[in-house]
Amino acid sequence: YYEWFNLLVACVFRTIEERCLRHVDAIITVSDSIAAYLHRFNSATEVVYNCPRIEDVPKLSKKEARIQLGLPLDAFIVSSVGTIRYDCRFDLLLTVSSMTKEEDIQYLIVGDGPLASDIRQAAKEESSARLTILPRVSRETALTYVLASDLTWAVYQNRVESLNPRMTIPWKFFESLACGVPVIVEARSFRAKLVTDLGCGVVLENDHPAYVSHVIVS
Numbered sequence: 001y002y003e004w005f006n007l008l009v010a011c012v013f014r015t016i017e018e019r020c021l022r023h024v025d026a027i028i029t030v031s032d033s034i035a036a037y038l039h040r041f042n043s044a045t046e047v048v049y050n051c052p053r054i055e056d057v058p059k060l061s062k063k064e065a066r067i068q069l070g071l072p073l074d075a076f077i078v079s080s081v082g083t084i085r086y087d088c089r090f091d092l093l094l095t096v097s098s099m100t101k102e103e104d105i106q107y108l109i110v111g112d113g114p115l116a117s118d119i120r121q122a123a124k125e126e127s128s129a130r131l132t133i134l135p136r137v138s139r140e141t142a143l144t145y146v147l148a149s150d151l152t153w154a155v156y157q158n159r160v161e162s163l164n165p166r167m168t169i170p171w172k173f174f175e176s177l178a179c180g181v182p183v184i185v186e187a188r189s190f191r192a193k194l195v196t197d198l199g200c201g202v203v204l205e206n207d208h209p210a211y212v213s214h215v216i217v218s
Contacts, residue, residue: 022042024044030168031190049174052171052175052178057178065144065145065147075104078151078184079107080093081110081175084111085114087157092212093153094126094128098126105216109133146176154176184201187203
């Protein structure tokens with residue numbers, strides 16, 4: 001709420017939430033880090049990971065998925081498939097895509113959301129030949145785009161006041177793992193711990209565009 005509205009709104013909703021949580025019978029949440037936070041208000045807190053079913057993943061090879069979607073077969077594709085929202089670092093992704101000179105690296109954004117129109121306008125201004133932005137698609141098609149990718153962009157805001165992005169695991173994280181696609185995430189987040197422990201992607205130590213571009217290219 002702090003990021004989307006202002007500090008006053010954030011404080012009001014946080015107070016309401018904390019008082020309500022003390023009186024519920026149980027809490028179900030989606031990650032260990034959020035559970036540790038919520039446990040302060042109610043000890044009856046359980047984690048249920050928000051994972052897709054393996055049978056939901058299209059039964060296609062990466063090549064078949066790209067042919068079906070009309071994507072280049074030989075490119076290295078970095079994708080973000082899902083809601084285009086404020087806490088995801090689309091600004092950084094746009095900057096990195098405009099810096100990339102390698103023709104065999106492509107960036108793909110598929111989805112809609114509160115930041116969609118701003119991102120589309122910014123992409124036009126950047127005029128990046130490496131970036132494609134597509135509207136929201138069906139769930140099966142969305143998973144096909146994930147499957148067709150080489151790397152999933154799951155980099156979020158990592159400011160001191162941004163507890164939510166540091167603690168949560170976005171849906172695209174689990175979708176990527178189900179599709180066998182590594183993820184790129186920011187350091188000092190619960191996702192970074194999972195990536196390090198499981199060896200399922202890349203952790204960015206900072207958000208300098210040149211560094212991020214180098215990590216992707218290398």
